Amino acid sequence: MSKSQGRLQRSLRSSRVSYKQVMLFIRPPIALAPLLACRLIALNKNPGARPIGIGDTARRIIAKAVLFIAASDIQNAAGCLQLCGGQMSGIEAAVHATRSAFESDDVEAVLLVDATNAFNHINRQVALQNIRRLCPPIATILINSYRSNIDLFIDGEVIPSQEGTTQGDPLAMAMYGLATIPLIRKLDVTSSGR
Template sequence: MGRRVFEWDQVKALMACRLVTLDKCPGVRPVGIGEAIRRPLGKAVMKETREELQEACRADQLCSGLMRGLEGEIHAVRELWETLTEEAGDDPEKAFGTLLIDTKNAFNAANRTAGLWNARILWPRASTFFFNCYRGDAELFLRGTHGTTTISSREGWTQGDPISMAGYAITIFPLVRALRGSGSRQTESKTQSEASGSSQAAGEKQIRMRESRQADRETQPESSENSQPDRESQTGASESRQADSKTQPETSESSQPDRENQLGASESRQADRET
């Protein structure tokens, strides 16, 4: 199913599910229970193509399966909140906020056509499998006290399908990427997204301050190491000057007998001329 396109009549029975409703208190969450073979098929596709999905979404869409993505998101938002709080102070013009959004019935309400198109462009290795699974309206059978009701699944991704999370991630990824240009700071995780924002200048200032502190930490050990040879050279120079000052009197004392000998020699030559 991942290598060529099949007719919908050939896979329609495979994609049929028994529908189960879970009470969310309040609300209802529909979960599809499909054929057992769908799970190993979906897991095999995810195992082989997960890296391509993560490469396409990166840190903009954490539900793509990025390793340690949720932990990094929590720490990033916490650090950003503390930094912006410190920079804003009591200035109302630097006020900022955090927006938490919970999408209602996100998996089933997503635009399936947009998701298949996004997968074809951004996640081509899995796009054929996605198209075969969701190109038509799957039949969902809901059993009740008054018999069985059939519902057609025309939008979104069936919750319970191993590829449904990836389908949701790739469907809304262009929207998440478009929000990057709004000047806000946000991270996207499953159906909830946290947006924390201030001005672009504040973000750039934070980066510069962090780089400056890091550079100061790196240069301090080098400065202390470089100053040690300077102290040693200064000590050696002072000792050399002190030794020179000690040798100068000795040199002057040794030169005194030489002058006396020269005077004696000149007097002797003078006496020789007179005689």
């Protein structure tokens, strides 16, 4: 932004702050749906295509700011159970933990789960309920972003997104990671016989 714009710049900053406050602290009416809509582009996945949502710039900036501010809350909620919680050197820790498990005499098998298209198939209502309990600081913005269908536009058509996160949403990784924590905990308790 140019410093020479003075009043216009202050007005724009004020409107961005208002939008951010609406998304973070209150549950607005469905009238915000157009701000949540995305334009889709199809990336070649070979075979097939992966739809990537290109959302509103202000929404993306706010989402990245929320991630920056709430990073420690997300990391604490995810703990060591979910790499997409933003832990520092998370993948290295996962590699070392897996190697230790394989080398342990007490371990008979290691299960690696890779759910096909998991981000697109997670149940939004259950995910939002889990996040409300596990990480309240980001619950409201995720509820405002995902409680209703999101319109996705591609080649003049509208596709209602009813499940999962929007590919390209900066909050998608945190939402998915936190939403799966209760399942991971249940599997851990079941496997350890506790």
